[in-house]
Amino acid sequence: MTVAVQKIPEILVYEMVDGVPIYYKDYQLYLQGNKQLEELIGSSYLQGALVTHLVILLSQLLDLDAFRIISNEVVLKFNKKSWRAADLAVFKKSLLKGIPLNNKYLEVPPEIVIEIDTKAALDEIKKPLSYYQEKTDQLLAFGVNSVIWIFTDTQKVMIAQQNKDWHITNWGNDVEIAPNVKINIARIIEELEV
Numbered sequence: 001m002t003v004a005v006q007k008i009p010e011i012l013v014y015e016m017v018d019g020v021p022i023y024y025k026d027y028q029l030y031l032q033g034n035k036q037l038e039e040l041i042g043s044s045y046l047q048g049a050l051v052t053h054l055v056i057l058l059s060q061l062l063d064l065d066a067f068r069i070i071s072n073e074v075v076l077k078f079n080k081k082s083w084r085a086a087d088l089a090v091f092k093k094s095l096l097k098g099i100p101l102n103n104k105y106l107e108v109p110p111e112i113v114i115e116i117d118t119k120a121a122l123d124e125i126k127k128p129l130s131y132y133q134e135k136t137d138q139l140l141a142f143g144v145n146s147v148i149w150i151f152t153d154t155q156k157v158m159i160a161q162q163n164k165d166w167h168i169t170n171w172g173n174d175v176e177i178a179p180n181v182k183i184n185i186a187r188i189i190e191e192l193e194v
Contacts, residue, residue, distance in 0.1 A: 008021075008023065008027070008031070011037065012024055012027040012030065012031075012040070014085060014119055014120050014121070015083060015084050015085055015120065015135075016081060016082055016083050017082050017084075017134070017138070018081055018082055019081035019082075022120050022121065022124075022125070022131075023120075023121045023124065024040040024041060024119050024120070024121060025040065025118075025119055025120060025121045025122070025123075026039075026040055026121070027040060027121060040119070041073075041119065043116075044152075046152055047087075047116045047117060047152065049192050050116050050150065050152075050185070050188065050189075050192075051071050051087050051088055051114075051116060052071075053188050053191070053192060054088055054114060054183070054188070055069055055071055055088065057183065057188070058088075058090065058181070061181045062090065062178065062181065065093070066092065066093055066094075067090050067091065067092060067093060067111070068090070068091045068093050068096060069088065069089075069090050069091075070088070070089050070090075070091065070110075071087060071088045071089075073085040073086065073087060073119075074086050074089050074106060075105040075106065076089070076105070076106055076107075076109070076110070076113075076139070076142065077105035077106065077107045078138065078142055082138070083105055084135055084138060084139065085119075086110070086113045086114075086115065086139075087113075087114055087115050087116050088112075088113070088114040088115075089110035089112065089113050089114075090110055090111050090112040090113075090178075091106075091108070091110045091111065092111055095108045095109075096108065108143075109139075109142045109143030109144050110144055111144070111145050111146065111178070112144070112145065112146045112147075112148070112177055112178060113139055113144050113146070113147045113148070114148045114150065114177070115135075115147070115148070115149050115150065116149075116150045116152065117150070117151060117152055117153070118131065118132070132149060132158070136149070136158075136160045136166075140160060140162055144162075145161060145162050146159070146160070146161045146162075146177055146178065147159075147160040147161075148160075148175065148177055150171065150185055155170060155171045155172075155185075155186075156168050156169065156170060156171060157169050157170075157171050157173075157175050157185060159175055159176075159177075170186075171184075171185035171186050171189075172184070172185075172186040
């Protein structure tokens, strides 16, 4: 009896850790023909609206002469075999100076990464909850100063900063993401509701 082994297309790789791919959630349904690629890689209405509003808000709160805000799952490359995607990243412009604006992954750390949920296939990870910790640890080790996770199902926000204890709070509380820059997810949601 012959068993066919299907090669998983690279387009279904969400992130890479030490040469081991992390696939998009529900990628198996795509392979079976039950989902379109856009359904895997696309954001929900809530996720997309939050990222867009955060970009607008941060554009008003940050010094845009000093910082650049980049969204849309920007890839941060740690080394040849490891890279992670970020929903929203805030970079010091000085770190981006001289880097061509092209279709390559960024190899410099942003100051801030904001993640809204994840598109990773957590059911394939031995300890699914460790995904958030490991990704956050990697981002901090890469040089990111602040990693903010917004969890829409539980309405919680996790804040991890260099050399500080991590903490989780309700999204109705103000969260400082940079010195003198606070956001409140519950207020943002209220503003988004039409």
